[in-house]
Amino acid sequence: MISIDALIEILILIGIIASAIYVAEARPISRAVGGFVLFSVLVAILYLYLNCTYLAGAQIAIYTGAVVGLLLLGMSITRLEVPEEPQYRMSIKGLFSASLVAVITFSFIFFYFNYVPSVPADMLSQLIERTKFGLENLEGILADHLWKYRGLDIMMQAIIVIGVAAGLSHFFKKEKKR
C-alpha cells in the first residue's frame, strides 16, 4: 500500500515533468512563462521536502519573482511574435535509439546496483603487501582490479554513450535535410 507522503511526492515529481514539457510545447510564449511559474513553485516544494527551506525561499523569490518578471518585461517590449516551429517527422531509427538508451539507463539505475559484486575488504591490504616488496607493479594490479570488479560499469557507460551519440547524429542529420 502506498503511503500519503509517497503519493504527494509522486504528484510533485509528475507535476515538475509535466510543467517542463508544457514550457517546451506551449504555443504562445506567455503560456510557456506561466508553465515556468508552476515549474518553479513545484521545484521549491520539492526543496522543502528535501529539508532545504532557504533554497526553497530563494527559488520562489528569484525564479518566480525576478526571472519571470524579466521575461514578462521582455515579452511586453518585443511584442508577442511567435515564429513558426519546425515540424519534425517521426523517425523510427531515432525512436528506437532513444528508447534503447532509456531502457538501458533505467535498468542500469534501478536493477544493476543490486548485483554489483562487493569488493573484498582486505583488497587494499593485499595491494600494499604485494607492492611493498616489489612483487608486482601497481598499475597492473589496479587495472586487473578495475576490470574484474568494475568492467561491467565501463561497458554499460560505453553503451549508453554510443546510443546517445547515435540518436544525436541521427537527429541533426534529419534537421540538415530540411
Added chain:
Amino acid sequence: MTALPMEIYFSVSMSILAIGFYILATKRNILRMLLGIELMITGANMTFVIISYWLGNGIVDPLVRSIVIISIGIASVIVAVAISLVIFVYRKFGTQDIRKLRELKW
C-alpha cells in the same frame, strides 16, 4: 527521509536537463530558448541537492546549499543580460527568430 527512493528523484532531475536541451536544440524563439536554459540550470541545481541529500543520509551539505544559491543568482543575471540582448536584437532587426538572425549580416 523521503518516501521514494532517490533514484526516482535523480531520474526526474536528469529529465529536466534533457527537456532543457531539447528546447535549445529544436525551438527558434529566443525567449523560449532562454526558458530552456533556465530549465537546464534548475535541473543541475536539483541534481546537486539530490545527490547531497542522498550521500548525507537526509542532510544537505551547507557547501552544496551555498553553491546552489550562487547558481540561482547567476541564473537571474544570465536572464537579465539575455533579455537586454533580445530587446536590442528586436529593435535592430525586428525578429526573435534565431535562424533568421543567423542569415543576417551584422
